[in-house]
Amino acid sequence: MVDPRVSRLAKTVVDFCTEVQKGDTVQIKAYSELAKPLVVEIYRRAIQKEAGEIVTHIELEEMREILLNEASDERLGSLPSLRMYEARHTDVYIQILAAVNTRLLSGFEPARVATWRTSDAAVRAYLTDNTRWVVTLFPTPGAAQDAGMSMTEFEDFVFTAVDLDWIEVSREQQRLKELFDQGSEVVIKGEGTHLKMSVAGRTFVSADGRVNMPDGEIFTGPVEDSVEGHIFYSYPAIYPAFGGQEVEGVRLWFEQGKVVKATASKGEDYLLGMLDMDEGSRYVGELGLGNNYEIHRFVKNILFDEKIGGTVHLALGRGYPETGSKNESGLHWDMIKDLRRGGEIYLDGTLVQKDGRWVY
Numbered sequence: 001m002v003d004p005r006v007s008r009l010a011k012t013v014v015d016f017c018t019e020v021q022k023g024d025t026v027q028i029k030a031y032s033e034l035a036k037p038l039v040v041e042i043y044r045r046a047i048q049k050e051a052g053e054i055v056t057h058i059e060l061e062e063m064r065e066i067l068l069n070e071a072s073d074e075r076l077g078s079l080p081s082l083r084m085y086e087a088r089h090t091d092v093y094i095q096i097l098a099a100v101n102t103r104l105l106s107g108f109e110p111a112r113v114a115t116w117r118t119s120d121a122a123v124r125a126y127l128t129d130n131t132r133w134v135v136t137l138f139p140t141p142g143a144a145q146d147a148g149m150s151m152t153e154f155e156d157f158v159f160t161a162v163d164l165d166w167i168e169v170s171r172e173q174q175r176l177k178e179l180f181d182q183g184s185e186v187v188i189k190g191e192g193t194h195l196k197m198s199v200a201g202r203t204f205v206s207a208d209g210r211v212n213m214p215d216g217e218i219f220t221g222p223v224e225d226s227v228e229g230h231i232f233y234s235y236p237a238i239y240p241a242f243g244g245q246e247v248e249g250v251r252l253w254f255e256q257g258k259v260v261k262a263t264a265s266k267g268e269d270y271l272l273g274m275l276d277m278d279e280g281s282r283y284v285g286e287l288g289l290g291n292n293y294e295i296h297r298f299v300k301n302i303l304f305d306e307k308i309g310g311t312v313h314l315a316l317g318r319g320y321p322e323t324g325s326k327n328e329s330g331l332h333w334d335m336i337k338d339l340r341r342g343g344e345i346y347l348d349g350t351l352v353q354k355d356g357r358w359v360y
Contacts, residue, residue, distance in 0.1 A: 192232025216292025221325020310356020
């Protein structure tokens with residue numbers, strides 16, 4: 001029997017997130033066979049919406065391991081032309097995260113992982129720029145273990161976070177977006193943290209479930225040379241693109257927008273290596289304000305963690321051009337600060353959030 005929560009998530013993904021229409025070509029990609037229940041229900045709902053051709057891909061982790069272990073450098077870095085052909089003929093692209101082993105990439109040389117990820121960067125960029133796309137997650141034992149929960153607890157956590165009135169979320173966040181769009185300076189205070197930055201002339205984006213599910217944040221790209229002060233990150237900084245290595249106790253100091261000093265209680269060498277990736281990696285590409293209060297704990301998965309209500313995250317590296325950000329980098333590393341115990345956010349000198357709750 002199908003879990004009704006899976007059916008509701010499928011309906012949300014098809015009807016709300018991607019708005020599948022009659023005749024649409026739909027591509028569904030699942031990152032392991034464990035996602036089968038959600039793949040089937042998304043397929044069912046797309047058929048009910050009279051979608052056209054529906055292509056499904058279920059990626060087996062064993063195959064990714066073989067590729068990274070055994071492929072030549074040339075093969076590893078070659079453009080997947082068939083996938084690009086598919087992308088150019090896709091109207092709707094649905095990704096389902098469902099890791100069996102959430103640390104699969106951690107044992108490989110970062111350079112090989114980077115080569116592999118670069119090989120299909122053009123495909124990913126085409127899909128995100130030219131389709132109605134969304135990424136969601138199907139709960140797996142590996143993800144539950146990362147979160148420190150039983151499988152039942154994690155399933156409840158995931159389905160509670162996605163089973164919201166997203167139309168109402170969109171309305172509420174639009175008001176928040178409009179408030180911050182009118183502002184010029186953001187100041188963040190908290191444990192080990194006093195940071196200020198300019199958002200003058202920048203646009204805040206309301207992330208309200210259209211491309212992430214769950215969602216619930218607003219974000220922008222601060223003026224690149226404006227970030228000043230210091231920040232201590234409450235949670236481990238995890239960079240999933242290179243295997244999910246955890247860096248704990250991160251402290252950053254900024255001058256004229258640039259990280260001039262960085263320390264960590266664990267993984268400091270890795271942190272410093274990532275900060276030296278390229279010219280833009282020491283600058284902030286994104287300021288995000290978490291606003292999903294059904295996500296109440298850190299689970300070591302950025303799809304959820306950056307949305308925790310009452311947190312902020314700064315992403316070092318690449319910014320989003322739609323916000324006005326000009327920062328370019330091969331890095332985009334979200335690091336999350338919890339403000340629910342003693343934190344404050346000021347907009348142009350006015351207190352707008354205290355202890356993780358909006359007071360404007």
